[in-house]
Amino acid sequence: MTPTSLQGLKVLDLSRVLAGPWASQLLGDLGADVVKVERPGAGDDTRHWGPPWVAEPSAETGPQAAYFQCANRNKRSIAVDMATPDGQALLRELAAQADVVLENFKVGGLKQYGLDYDSLKALNPRLIYCSITGFGQTGPYAPRAGYDFLIQGMGGLMSLTGRADTEDGAGPQKVGVALVDIMTGLYATIGILAALNHRQTSGQGQHVDMALLDVQVATLANQAANYLVSGVAPKRMGNAHPNIVPYQDFPTADGDMILAVGNDGQFAKFCAVAGRPEWAIDERFASNPARVANRAALIPLLRQTTVMKTTAEWVAALEAAGVPCGPINRLNDVFADPQVQARGLLQHLQHPTLGEMPLVACPIRLSTTPVRNRLAPPTLGEHTQEVLAEWLGRA
Structure with missing residues (x-):
């Protein structure tokens, strides 16, 4: 079988909702073995964010919202209660075997469980530990919770998005997808890969500190440059461009x-x-x-x-x-577009209980180590015994 780029890399994913899962999904797309840790009986919050449902919730599979499917392919799910001493001990054992730990809890939230960077670094000095928060590990806002919508407002994006103040329907608008979460997931992936490359030569792991607000400000791009050079804050212009006409x-x-x-x-x-x-x-x-x-x-x-x-x-x-x-x-036009179809952006994966599942493909095209869709988004705890056997040798 054709090798993948990150084959053999072990990722312990403690994150949930979107920014963290987007990063871990991309690592999984590139071939990493991603183990998603979920709360027993509940799982990732986005499992419940329906309708629409991939299939009606059942006792066997639990909730299967379409939202969950967008960010959780190529992962295996284990159900572990990190609020218990046994659960914490198990996660520390898994972290000792991992190359990467990914989490998006509040700053300091995992310290009480012995799952913070310093605690796990002592067990595994080669560990790459990525934290995704609203505002980062430092600064006056570090303790605050951060959400995409909030950050789009605080980070300036909504001041640039929407009709001009002189037009009917004027006012700030968020982007139609959780773009800050997605961009933070992409930057987190880049940071993790950079840390892994450094580890190749140094043997040392490190902490990757990602903040939604940092990413939002960094990706203001030409609008930020326009302001910094001119001193004039850009205004909403609807679909017009500040620097190009038409x-x-x-x-x-x-x-x-x-x-x-x-x-x-x-x-x-x-x-x-x-x-x-x-x-x-x-x-x-x-x-x-x-x-x-x-x-x-x-x-x-x-x-x-x-x-x-x-x-x-x-x-x-x-x-x-x-x-x-x-x-x-x-969107119906998008997926009917001949270019979208020719590039294979709509793919189907076979789910063990839900049948054939439509998903949007990973857009990365690698000539030697191509992306492979190996696993459909998992049911809650679907792979618990399998992962414990493979990672820890437990029968």
Whole structure:
């Protein structure tokens, strides 16, 4: 069988909900043996976050919310009560065998169980221990609980998302998925892999401290740079771009489309397709800085033009001319898209009790050590005996 990138790596996953499980799922996708520790009788909170359900809750499987399935493939589940001395002792034994421990409890929350970094480092000096919290291990907010929605507000993202204050429906908006959790999971994975690489040469483990607020601020990207250079806090602009014009949604004869003009050459090509070549040489619109400065004059002209054709007609004509554009798809359109289908982004895994289960594929494509979907998201405690036998040699 083709080897995987992280084959042989053992991950003890004490995290729940989304940021931590997203990181451990990615490690599992890359081939690590991820053991998910869950509370007996309850499991990860997201098992209960339905409907929709993959299957109706039953005595055999418990709740199986669709939400849980998005972040827990390629893992094995064990049911351990860490509130008991026996459970704590068992988890310490497993941590002694692990390469990575991942947790997202409040700062200091695992110390009472002897499962904090310092306690486990004493048992396993090579351990990579990743903590994911709202605000990190230090600073005045460290003791606080942090949630994606809260961090989107505190970290500035909601000040940039939503209609402009001059438009109907204005006001701050969160992103439609828990993006801060997901980005934190991705950064956590990068931090873990960096620590593992360092261990290869030093033999030393280390603590990876990840904070949702840190990640949100770090990923403000060009908006943060715009503020730091200008001293002016950006405002909500709906779907418009602060630095590029035209780069937003436009109405068509039967809906809407995205027009993403990234340079002056593309703008000239758009003008030719639109039958308005004079715009490309108009000093108000000929360069991107000029278009940004004269946004208020250009956008209404574009809107009057784009409504003259359907979305499909614009997409066909503009793609042929090399102008980036596209429809605004609902999810049913996304999964019916021929490019999405060609890339295999919808996959099915066979679940031991629930049958065939649809999942979104991992997007990483590796030529030599490809990602493999080995395990469907587990039922609660499905692999307890199996893991104890393999990791600890217990019959």
